[in-house]
Amino acid sequence: MTQATTIWTKLDTSAFGDFIATSGWAFPTIETVHVFALVTVIGAIAIMDMRLLGWRAADVPVTTVARDTLRVTWVGFIIAAITGTMMFIGKANVYVINPYFLAKMAMLALVGLNMLYFHFVTWKNVDQWDTAAAIPTNVKVAGLVSLIFWVVIVFLGRVIGFTLGMFF
């Protein structure tokens, strides 16, 4: 019986995947950089979301807070995505059957959709609520959804570390 080699096995058994899985320092180091990146994302996003909710810095225009936090968020997110992919390659077969990993990827997709909707629809009339005391409900919802989803994403990410290899 011949079994087709899946793309996950190909990643696992690639030279790079093998290096991540067997090196003593590679995985912890990549994980550490992933932590640096994810706390940067969480911190910058929390500042933005709490402004959208009107909980913090109500005297600072939304566009100003966005300008300050957006670059920081993207730099953090790109580094988190790269390091996350590196960890995945080391044990692709184990990750793809882990329900918490799958849930985390789904949540990242949803948080991405929330962001896209906010940027391309809600943001269009930002000049109307940039400095307004009363923040429109759809703006607050975008901030709250983002905040809650990111908390869940961090939790799922942490649980992956405790459940890898528990599922077959």
Next chain:
Amino acid sequence: MMDLLYEFTEWLRTTQLVELSLWIGETWLSLIIVTNFWTIPTVQTIHILFLGLAFGAVLMMNLRVMGVVGGHHSLTETSKRYMPWVRWAFLGLLVSGLLLIIGEPVRELINPIFWIKMGLIIVAIVAAVLFQRAVAGQTASSASGGLKLGAFAIIVLWLAIMAGGRWIAYAPV
């Protein structure tokens, strides 16, 4: 380096910390934490979230000093805006961190990297106080080269503390 850390562990094993850890491990709170699979990941998640809040604010303040973000606010305004974030998040980090120690006392207290991390936190607190004073004396809208370097050093110090937190799991014991 690994040998040095291992010797540190060996020394920790000769101290009263061993009995303290064993005693903490028998308290009801510790038993509750270890017998429930979800407690440690949940408390670690809370610890990371507070870390995000603290580090986000630290980044905003120090990047402002470095002139990377937030040019619309003065240095004092920026630190007035973000210092409460750091203080409250630090409280959250302290409480969640204590719970992690109570849950896994031997893993933390008999661990050289844990103590290096604690040392770095004290350095960071002292550095923050000194740096705040230096920044408070600034009236110009942009910081001097020395202050910028200090801001960069504080960010690096925070990264080192986080690295310590992650490497507690990989200490040679």
